[in-house]
Structures are given as C-alpha cells and as structure tokens.
Amino acid sequence: MINGLFPSWLVVALQRVDAVLLAVLSLLVFLGLATLYSASDANLEQVQRQSVHFAIGLGLLVLFSQISSKTLRQWAVWLYSVGVVLLILVLIVGVTKKGAQRWLYIGMDIQPSEIMKLAVPMMVAYYFSEKPLPPRFTDIVIALLLVLVPMLLVMKQPDLGTSLLIATSGFFVIYLAGMSWWLIGGGVIFIGVAAPLMYFFGMHEYQRQRVETLFDPESDLLGTGYHIYQSKIAIGSGGAYGKGWMQGDQAHLDFLPERHTDFIFAVFGEEFGLVGNLILMSLYLFIIWRGLYLASKGEDTFARLLGGSLSVSFFFYLFVNTGMVSGLLPVVGVPLPLVSYGGTSVVTLMMAFGIIMGMRKRKRIYQRDS
Amino acid sequence: MFNVRAIVAGIIILFALLAILGRVYQLQVSQHEQYSELSRQHYEKRIPIPPNRGQIYDRNGVLLADSHTQYVLEVVRDNIGDENGDGRSTLADVDVFIARLGAIIPLQEKDIRLFKTQVRRFKYQPIPIRVNLTEEEIAVFAVNRPRFPGVSMEVRMERYYPLINTASHVIGYVGRIDARDLERVDKDEYIGTTHIGKSGVEASHEDRLHGQAGYHLIEVDAHGKKQSVISEQEPIGGQDLFLGLDINLQIQAEKLLGAERGAIVAMDPSNGEVLALASMPTFDPNLFIDGISQKDYTSLRDDPDRPLFNRALQGTYPPGSTIKPMVGVAGLAERVVTPGSRVYDPGFFRLSGQKHVFRCWNKRGHGSVDLKYAIQQSCDTYFYDLAYRMGIDRFSSFMSRFGFGEKTGIDLPSEAAGLMPSKEWKERRYKRSWFPGDTVNIGIGQGYWISTPLQLAHAVSIVANHGIRLKPHVLRGVRTTRNEEEKLLKPEPFAPIEVDQRFWNLAIQGMENVMRPGGTARAAGAGAAYRIAGKTGTAQVFGLSGGKYNAGRLAKRLRDHALFVGFAPVDNPKIAVAVIVENSSGSGGHTAAPIGRKLMDAYLLQQYGENMLKPAGVVGVSPEPEPEPEPVVSKTEKSTKKVTKKSQSKTKEKLKKVRGARD
Structure with a gap:
C-alpha cells in the first residue's frame, strides 16, 4: 500500500525511521502545539510557525536517518574544528544582543554555540571510537580538554546555560564510554568540595550575590524571582486536574513571563494539572528510553556513544527546564524540549533523533524487510 | 559496557523524572490551596x-x-x-x-x-x-x-x-x-x-x-x-x-453675645438635647476643608480672642453664684440646713478664732436670711456658712452628682472636665493640706472650683428636672437614606439625684424670686409671659501672669465674667440656659441675665424675626451653594478682626486668685 502512495526512494528512506519513536514524538509535538496555542493566547500564527519548525525538523529527521555512523564519524573532526574557530570569531567580531556576544553575522545572525551541542559529543565519541575501551586515564583527560575548550569559549560570551549543555553532552559520552565509577565518584566529590570553597574564597561580593540569586531566585522578587514565583503559583493553582485547556489565569492574564518559551511547562501544569504532568513525563521517559535503546543498537562504538549522549542530553534539557520552572533548580535559560516555542531547538532536536535512528545497524532492518 | 552504562543512565533518568513529578505533586496537591489563593489574589482587585x-x-x-x-x-x-x-x-x-x-x-x-x-x-x-x-x-x-x-x-x-x-x-x-x-x-x-x-x-x-x-x-x-x-x-x-440644635436659636445666641467673648449653652432639660451651643468669636469652617492657608491659620491661632477655642465646652470658669441653688439642695439633702433655718449676715463671714474675713458682696449685710432668700439675694454669707458646716468631702461628692468636675460626655470632641476640688486633689496637686477657708470659698463657686458653660447648663437642667439627669447631646436623630424620616435617638440617663421634692421646689422658688422684684435679675425677669427660674453670677478675675503690659487691654481683661443660668417655663421646663460673658462691663444680673431672658423668649415664643431660617422645600436637595450671609455674622466677623488688629501681642492669662463673688 505504501509502495503505491510514495515514490520508491521515499519508501526506502522511511524504512530507516523508527516508527515507534516517531509516533511518540508526534504525540508530544501535538501536546506541545496545543499548549502553545493556549500559552500564546490563541495565536494561531505562532502555532503555524512552530508547525513549520516541526515540518523542517521532520524533514531533517528523515534526512539524517539516512546517514550512517561511518559518514558522521568523518564529519566529526572538521565540524568540531569549524565550530571552535567560529566560537573564537564570535568573541572577536561577534554581534552583541542583550549584553551577550553570541552571534556571528554571515548574511544572517548565526549562533555557533548551537553547532557545538552536536559537534562536541561527536568529537568526543570520535576520539573514543579510536581508543581501547574502557578508556585510559590519559584518554579521559584529552576528552575532557576537548569538552572544556568550547565550553569555556561559550562561557566567555557569556552564555552559562549553553556552555553547561555543551559540557554535559561531552561528559555523557565520557560516561557512556565507561569512565571508571571511581573517577566519576572522585569528580563529583571534587566539585562538591571545590564549589563551596570557590564561593566563599574565590569570588567577589557581586559574584556571590549572583550565585545566591541563581539558587534562591525568590530573594529577588522583582527580577528572576518574579518568574519563579509566578510559575510556582501557576503550577500549584492548577491542582490535580488542572484548570482546563485555555483556562489558566496566570498564563492568560499575563502574569507568567516567557510563557510560550522557557516557562511553557508552567502553562501546561496550570491547565492540565498533575494528571497532565504524569502523561507528559511518561511520554518523555519513553522517548529517552527508546533513544537509549536505539543507541545500543548502533553500528559501532561511535554510533552508540553519540546516540546515547544525544538521548541523555535530551533528558538533561527536560530536567533542567522542568526543575527550573518548578523552582527546584536555578534559573537557566533552557527550553522545554519539543514543547517550547523556538525554531532552533525544535529543528536540532529532531535532527538529533534522525541521527540516532540513522546510526542503527543496517543488517537488522534488511532482515525485517525480507 | 555501553549497555550497562545505558541501563544505569535510564534508571537514574527515571528517578530524576520522578523527583520532578514529586515536586509537581508537592505544588499541585500538597500546597494547592495556598497557590490557588495566591493566584486568585493576583487577578482579583x-x-x-x-x-x-x-x-x-x-x-x-x-x-x-x-x-x-x-x-x-x-x-x-x-x-x-x-x-x-x-x-x-x-x-x-x-x-x-x-x-x-x-x-x-x-x-x-x-x-x-x-x-x-x-x-x-x-x-x-x-x-x-x-x-x-x-x-x-x-x-x-x-x-x-x-x-x-x-x-x-x-x-x-x-x-x-x-x-x-x-x-x-x-x-x-x-x-x-x-x-x-x-x-x-x-x-x-x-x-x-x-x-x-x-x-x-x-x-x-x-x-x-x-x-x-x-x-x-x-x-x-x-x-x-x-x-x-x-x-x-x-x-x-x-x-x-x-x-438637636435649633439654628435660629443658635443665631440669636451668637447675635446676643455679639462682639463679646463668651459662650451660651441652651438645652432641653427634658431630653438633654443641646438647642444652642455658642462660643464667640467663631470662625469660618469652610477655610479648613481644603487645607487652610498659612496666613489664615496664623491669624486664627494668634488671635487673642481665640476663635477656634470652643468656650462652651473647653472654657473653664469659676461658676460663681450660679451654683447656689444646687448648693442649697445639697445642704438640705445633707441636713446641714433646713428650709426654715436662718443665718445672720452682718456683711461678712468669719471662721471662729480666725481674723480673716470672707466678705458678702453686700457690705451692709442681708440680716437674717433663709435659703430661699439667700438664693434670691445671692447672699454669700449664707453659703459660706453652709459650705463650711457641710465640709469639703460631702460638698464635693454631692456636687459631683450635678456633673461638676467630670466630662458630661457630650458627643463633641475636646470637652474639658473642669474641676470639682477635693482634699485628695489639693494634696496631690499642691502637696498642701486642705484648709477650712478653702471650703468657704468653694461655697460660692469660687476658689479652685472651675466648670464649663456646658456643665452649668447640665447642672441647671438637673434642677429643672427635679434631679433627673440626662446626658447632654447634640445628635438628635439620624436617617440612613434621603427619603426616610429621621430616627430619633433615646436620651441617655445617668443616676438621678434623689432627694425630697420639697428641696427642689424650694431651690426653684428661690430661683424664680431671682427674676422678680427684689431678685438679682429683676430687670431681666420683668414682664415675662411665662415663669422663669434663674440665677446670676459674677466672677471677679484677679491677677495676670506673663505677657506684655498693655494698659488698655489689661483693664478689659481684668473685668468680671458675667454669668447666668436658668430655665423656663418653671412648671414645664423646655429650655435651660447657661450664659457667660467674659470680662463683661456689667454684672451677671445686668449683662448675662438679659441674654438668657432673650433666648428664652426667642425659643419659647418663637421670636426669630424676619431672617428666620426655614428648612429647604425638599429636605436633602441642596440649595444654591451661595447662602445668604447673616447680617449678624458679618458684624461679628468685623468686630473680631478689629480686636485682632488692636491686640497683636499674645498674653497668657491665668486666673490666679478670684475674690468673692459680688452680686
């Protein structure tokens, strides 16, 4: 039947797509668009623009699902190198918006740090794919340097949120590669000790204040704290069953800032309640687990490490965003994956799932077809 | 290796998401009420x-x-x-x-x-x-x-x-x-x-x-x-x-005081309603509504006649002879005197064994006097003797029952309590013990005793009521909506003074005689169409402290206060008045009593003349904001200004010592 509807090349192409993951992704996207419609006060135009983002993302998903891990591996080094060069260029001739120098103008404004979200795990996965696993200590140190260089460059812009995401995507590769639990434990302890020391002895008063606001936003109710305060009220007043779609007072009376982007989780919570959140989290959990499962079926080490890292990163975005909006974690500008409004985020995430799908072993798929 | 790591990651992720859900549960279920309320407060204003x-x-x-x-x-x-x-x-x-x-x-x-x-x-x-x-x-x-x-x-x-x-x-x-x-x-x-x-x-x-x-x-x-x-x-x-105010009576009262400083309180003894409460000079309250200008305020505040001061209930004066009828009732009730008992007045009173002489205003003396005659003639000697024999403790406590020394509780702010002196008070205040001579002076309403015009009107109302005491009040009735009848408030009674009715009658007869030939207010009482009971009083001001010497003004300010209290008609009292004219040129009988009489005439005979104010056709609809200025009011204004100009310096006047009343 499919053969009759689509040209044969498309049928072959679609066979590389994981139908189960795509189906669940579609459910999430649908839920996201419905929430966006409410959050934007029934702004159909915005929902249409976001749908276009998804369409582009879907195209890229199908496109990247055709690319084998061997091909991607060859891109890793130069993508990473170009990315680092662009980051350095940003610091020299970048475009400044809202006090941060994050963009490069090449006919249009591009944000090279976005490239690094993919380039860094690719590069680290590439590095480990050449080495014996579990990795030796020196390899881990070199991998960490590969992560640290772009991370510091982005931090300098300054863009703390993105640099954190870039760094974690690299760390996830190192973790998946089999870095020893002792080293992981040691690292955690080191950070646990160094951070307070840094806070008490290595910072100026104004820096300390900034950290305090980061961890206790409600101390600054006129600034960042206002967002958290309002989003907690939104979520809390939603109750177990929510106020109903399009019925959120906090959202519709304009109390909730950034409600169609970073804080859309609060709109969702207010309107759909705890029940809605259970469904949403189940969808996310399934997507992440499916991603990890697909990664484990990767063609080679590079495929498994990259696919696994992308899946865990997806979780990390989710965790940082929902943790922030519900007032558990510091405020870091991270969108709710596939729900928040925004082209870049949607397109790159869909692309990442395409990459995960494309790197699976081909043999099994041929077997299934026969 | 990868699969183990992936499974561990998957489990950690599961717990992390459960932690988020736990947080959401906390917000949406445990603290739901609180956040619901906050949300409501946010959008409800x-x-x-x-x-x-x-x-x-x-x-x-x-x-x-x-x-x-x-x-x-x-x-x-x-x-x-x-x-x-x-x-x-x-x-x-x-x-x-x-x-x-x-x-x-x-x-x-x-x-x-x-x-x-x-x-x-x-x-x-x-x-x-x-x-x-x-x-x-x-x-x-x-x-x-x-x-x-x-x-x-x-x-x-x-x-x-x-x-x-x-x-x-x-x-x-x-x-x-x-x-x-x-x-x-x-x-x-x-x-x-x-x-x-x-x-x-x-x-x-x-x-x-x-x-x-x-x-x-x-x-x-x-x-x-x-x-x-x-x-x-x-x-x-x-x-x-x-x-309760009758504005036409009020206008009369203010007109009668004219350019004098003084106060008039008129009450209905049967219910305690204040019919008129005048304090002269007055001021224009419209000046205050949107904040009085500094210039206006300074001129009002520094005016030596103190127009903002409400003499009727803030001004404290020695009551003088006006309290003699009440003292008489006290003497009868406490069995210090009887209706028939007599005192010989040689023109003075002397405590046995002392040289000091308390003079009666009539130096020649009144001869042998009983209570009724003592009231009619305002014989000081009779009351010196009465007070001395009664003793300050009994005297003070009985007069307190007429409301002296305490606020009447009228529904107006800043009322003064006056002072009904007692032994304890003097010891507290002056650290000196009470002398018998102090009691003698108190007997004629002098010495330490001071009262407000309102207290005098209140006390004489009690006499008119034969002891029934009602709280003076200005608010008579209220209405909640424009179209309804006003609802009258009930008068608040105090404990009555219960003594033999004959005592009241005797005091009142004495007061009636005051207004008749041979009485101290015979001129004021002449030709009345109804029976009047009254009592005159004159308090001589003595002593001045502080301030610059100003011959012209000093002379005026040292003059006596003229007082009058009374009520009418005697058999069915409808109005009780207290009049005080500060530093009057005449005595109570000459200055204050005629004012009291004219007030009674105005109220009882409705003699308000051509300019009488009548309620607007439909009550509640405001008349034109340009009211007819009362001629009397503008006259008063002028005279007030004149006095202001005449006396620029501020002189603090203090009653240091007051000599015997003289009538």
Whole structure:
C-alpha cells in the first residue's frame, strides 16, 4: 500500500525511521502545539510557525536517518574544528544582543554555540571510537580538554546555560564510554568540595550575590524571582486536574513571563494539572528510553556513544527546564524540549533523533524487510 | 559496557523524572490551596468607591453641612510607566511623575506627602493627588490627558458649610485626611476618601457620616488592566444627622453675645438635647476643608480672642453664684440646713478664732436670711456658712452628682472636665493640706472650683428636672437614606439625684424670686409671659501672669465674667440656659441675665424675626451653594478682626486668685 502512495526512494528512506519513536514524538509535538496555542493566547500564527519548525525538523529527521555512523564519524573532526574557530570569531567580531556576544553575522545572525551541542559529543565519541575501551586515564583527560575548550569559549560570551549543555553532552559520552565509577565518584566529590570553597574564597561580593540569586531566585522578587514565583503559583493553582485547556489565569492574564518559551511547562501544569504532568513525563521517559535503546543498537562504538549522549542530553534539557520552572533548580535559560516555542531547538532536536535512528545497524532492518 | 552504562543512565533518568513529578505533586496537591489563593489574589482587585458623606441638619431640617461636586485627580500607581527611564516601573518613577504632573497642575506639598504614603501601600487603587480643580485646571488637564495615562479625573462630593460662621464650633469641619488620621481609621474603607471630620460633630460622628465604601471586584491582568467585573458593591452613603440644635436659636445666641467673648449653652432639660451651643468669636469652617492657608491659620491661632477655642465646652470658669441653688439642695439633702433655718449676715463671714474675713458682696449685710432668700439675694454669707458646716468631702461628692468636675460626655470632641476640688486633689496637686477657708470659698463657686458653660447648663437642667439627669447631646436623630424620616435617638440617663421634692421646689422658688422684684435679675425677669427660674453670677478675675503690659487691654481683661443660668417655663421646663460673658462691663444680673431672658423668649415664643431660617422645600436637595450671609455674622466677623488688629501681642492669662463673688 505504501509502495503505491510514495515514490520508491521515499519508501526506502522511511524504512530507516523508527516508527515507534516517531509516533511518540508526534504525540508530544501535538501536546506541545496545543499548549502553545493556549500559552500564546490563541495565536494561531505562532502555532503555524512552530508547525513549520516541526515540518523542517521532520524533514531533517528523515534526512539524517539516512546517514550512517561511518559518514558522521568523518564529519566529526572538521565540524568540531569549524565550530571552535567560529566560537573564537564570535568573541572577536561577534554581534552583541542583550549584553551577550553570541552571534556571528554571515548574511544572517548565526549562533555557533548551537553547532557545538552536536559537534562536541561527536568529537568526543570520535576520539573514543579510536581508543581501547574502557578508556585510559590519559584518554579521559584529552576528552575532557576537548569538552572544556568550547565550553569555556561559550562561557566567555557569556552564555552559562549553553556552555553547561555543551559540557554535559561531552561528559555523557565520557560516561557512556565507561569512565571508571571511581573517577566519576572522585569528580563529583571534587566539585562538591571545590564549589563551596570557590564561593566563599574565590569570588567577589557581586559574584556571590549572583550565585545566591541563581539558587534562591525568590530573594529577588522583582527580577528572576518574579518568574519563579509566578510559575510556582501557576503550577500549584492548577491542582490535580488542572484548570482546563485555555483556562489558566496566570498564563492568560499575563502574569507568567516567557510563557510560550522557557516557562511553557508552567502553562501546561496550570491547565492540565498533575494528571497532565504524569502523561507528559511518561511520554518523555519513553522517548529517552527508546533513544537509549536505539543507541545500543548502533553500528559501532561511535554510533552508540553519540546516540546515547544525544538521548541523555535530551533528558538533561527536560530536567533542567522542568526543575527550573518548578523552582527546584536555578534559573537557566533552557527550553522545554519539543514543547517550547523556538525554531532552533525544535529543528536540532529532531535532527538529533534522525541521527540516532540513522546510526542503527543496517543488517537488522534488511532482515525485517525480507 | 555501553549497555550497562545505558541501563544505569535510564534508571537514574527515571528517578530524576520522578523527583520532578514529586515536586509537581508537592505544588499541585500538597500546597494547592495556598497557590490557588495566591493566584486568585493576583487577578482579583478591589477598586474602592468612596461613599457620599452624610449631611447635617438642625432639628427643623435646616441644612448645616452639605456636599457639592468637585473634580479630583486620581492616580493608579501601577499605571505610572517607566518615568525615569531605568527600564523598570518602581516607586522611584513616582517622583518623576509628580514633577511632570506638577508642571501643568499645581500640586500642594501636603497632598504629595499624603499621596506618597498611600501609593506605597496600594499599587492598583486610584489615589487622589489633587482635589478641587478649578475650571481652568480641568481644561488644562483635559488637553494633556494623553500624556498621563495613569491619571483620571473623577467627580467627587465636597463639603461646604452654607451658614459660614454660625455654629461652627458645633458642626466642626472636615479636612484632608493626613497620615495621623489614617492610623485610626479602617484604611480599606478610606482609600478613595479624601476628607475626614476634624472637629465638632464632623469629627465626633465621623463613623455615621462617612458611610461604607463600595468596591468593584475586577479581574485584572498582570499590568493591572481591567479584564472583567467579577462583582460589585455600591457604596453605602453616610447617615444624615439631625442635630438637636435649633439654628435660629443658635443665631440669636451668637447675635446676643455679639462682639463679646463668651459662650451660651441652651438645652432641653427634658431630653438633654443641646438647642444652642455658642462660643464667640467663631470662625469660618469652610477655610479648613481644603487645607487652610498659612496666613489664615496664623491669624486664627494668634488671635487673642481665640476663635477656634470652643468656650462652651473647653472654657473653664469659676461658676460663681450660679451654683447656689444646687448648693442649697445639697445642704438640705445633707441636713446641714433646713428650709426654715436662718443665718445672720452682718456683711461678712468669719471662721471662729480666725481674723480673716470672707466678705458678702453686700457690705451692709442681708440680716437674717433663709435659703430661699439667700438664693434670691445671692447672699454669700449664707453659703459660706453652709459650705463650711457641710465640709469639703460631702460638698464635693454631692456636687459631683450635678456633673461638676467630670466630662458630661457630650458627643463633641475636646470637652474639658473642669474641676470639682477635693482634699485628695489639693494634696496631690499642691502637696498642701486642705484648709477650712478653702471650703468657704468653694461655697460660692469660687476658689479652685472651675466648670464649663456646658456643665452649668447640665447642672441647671438637673434642677429643672427635679434631679433627673440626662446626658447632654447634640445628635438628635439620624436617617440612613434621603427619603426616610429621621430616627430619633433615646436620651441617655445617668443616676438621678434623689432627694425630697420639697428641696427642689424650694431651690426653684428661690430661683424664680431671682427674676422678680427684689431678685438679682429683676430687670431681666420683668414682664415675662411665662415663669422663669434663674440665677446670676459674677466672677471677679484677679491677677495676670506673663505677657506684655498693655494698659488698655489689661483693664478689659481684668473685668468680671458675667454669668447666668436658668430655665423656663418653671412648671414645664423646655429650655435651660447657661450664659457667660467674659470680662463683661456689667454684672451677671445686668449683662448675662438679659441674654438668657432673650433666648428664652426667642425659643419659647418663637421670636426669630424676619431672617428666620426655614428648612429647604425638599429636605436633602441642596440649595444654591451661595447662602445668604447673616447680617449678624458679618458684624461679628468685623468686630473680631478689629480686636485682632488692636491686640497683636499674645498674653497668657491665668486666673490666679478670684475674690468673692459680688452680686
């Protein structure tokens, strides 16, 4: 039947797509668009623009699902190198918006740090794919340097949120590669000790204040704290069953800032309640687990490490965003994956799932077809 | 290796997401109530609607305090934008905003101060910043309105007093609410209210007059912009007050005092209603409504005649001989004297074994006198003797039952208690023991004893009532809506003075004789169409301390106070009066008693003449805001000014010692 509807090349192409993951992704996207419609006060135009983002993302998903891990591996080094060069260029001739120098103008404004979200795990996965696993200590140190260089460059812009995401995507590769639990434990302890020391002895008063606001936003109710305060009220007043779609007072009376982007989780919570959140989290959990499962079926080490890292990163975005909006974690500008409004985020995430799908072993798929 | 790591990651992820869900559960289930309430508070805003202030009428429905429309500028702080350009809308923007608004509409310093205190508390409520806009200012603002999105022009009712100076001490006045007022009222009720009672009935019955603020409960968005009306409650206007005051009698009283300093209190003894309460000179309460100018205030405050001072209930004077009938009743009740007992008056009284002589006003003496004759002749010796034999303890406690030495509890602010001296009081105050001579002086209403004109009227009402004591009050009735009949308030009784009726009759007969040939007020009592009971009094002022010597004024200020108390008709008392004329040229009988008589005539015979004020056709509809100025009022005004000019320096006058009353 499919053969009759689509040209044969498309049928072959679609066979590389994981139908189960795509189906669940579609459910999430649908839920996201419905929430966006409410959050934007029934702004159909915005929902249409976001749908276009998804369409582009879907195209890229199908496109990247055709690319084998061997091909991607060859891109890793130069993508990473170009990315680092662009980051350095940003610091020299970048475009400044809202006090941060994050963009490069090449006919249009591009944000090279976005490239690094993919380039860094690719590069680290590439590095480990050449080495014996579990990795030796020196390899881990070199991998960490590969992560640290772009991370510091982005931090300098300054863009703390993105640099954190870039760094974690690299760390996830190192973790998946089999870095020893002792080293992981040691690292955690080191950070646990160094951070307070840094806070008490290595910072100026104004820096300390900034950290305090980061961890206790409600101390600054006129600034960042206002967002958290309002989003907690939104979520809390939603109750177990929510106020109903399009019925959120906090959202519709304009109390909730950034409600169609970073804080859309609060709109969702207010309107759909705890029940809605259970469904949403189940969808996310399934997507992440499916991603990890697909990664484990990767063609080679590079495929498994990259696919696994992308899946865990997806979780990390989710965790940082929902943790922030519900007032558990510091405020870091991270969108709710596939729900928040925004082209870049949607397109790159869909692309990442395409990459995960494309790197699976081909043999099994041929077997299934026969 | 990868699979183990992936499974571990998957499990960690599961728990991390459960942690998020746990947090969401905490917010949405455990703390749901709290956040629901916060959410509701966020989008529900109460916009107060100030109530209309009740009007004040006299007992016949003549309007004494009315309200007329005026224009007010109100500001909602939340609608003040980012004025100082720092990217945020904060309190700092308010100052810049005020400066900008002040550039086109004059704002007063005190209005700005009040505005700032209120604006800090209320972000979404309209707060007045300027009242009583002139027509020109209304036009200026109308043109500039688009430049001030947070400001709205509202129509408000404002007080005015059509009778100007008349009865200003009773009616009082309203003024702009200040920070001190805000501390003692329900702030939520007064958000939109601009004025509050500051003195007189306006202050003492503020609760009744103000009414209840209404509100619109509206749904607002985060910018305070109205989305919809959730519910609304109309304000409940304040009650209209009907005073016991008969404004025509009040006008008579003020006219009779004329340019003199003094006070008159007229009461209905049967119910305690104050019919007239005059204190001269008076002032124009309209000056205070929107903040009195410094110049006006200085001239009122520094006027040596003290027009703002309500002599009728703040002024304390030696009661003089006016209390002799009450003292007589006390003597009879305490069995110190009997109706038939006599005292020989050689023209003085001397305590046995002492040289000091207490003189009777009549140096030749009255010979052998009984109580009735002693009252008629105001024989000092009889009462020296009575008081001395009664002793201060019994004397003081009995006179307290006539209300001396304590506030009457009238519904007007700032009443003075006067002083009914006692042994304990003197020891406390002067650290000296009580001398028998002190008691002797007290017997004729002198010495340490001081009382207010209101207390005298109250005491003589008790005599007129044969001991029944009712609380004096100015508020006679109220009504809640414009079209209903006023509801009369019940008089509040005190414990009556229960003594043999014959004692009252004897005292009253003495008082009647005062008004007859041979009495001290025979001239004032002549030709009355009804029976009058009265008692004159004269208190000689002696001694002055402080201030510059000013021969002309000193002479006047050293003159006696003339007093009169009385009631009529004797068999069915309808009016009781107390009159005091400060530093009068004549005695109580010559100056004060005729005033009392004329008041009684005016009230009992309705002799108000051509200019009598009548209630407006339909009560409650305000007459033209331009009232007919009373000729007597303007005359008083003129004479007050004259005195002000004449005496610039301030002299503190203190009654140091008062010699025996003399009548």
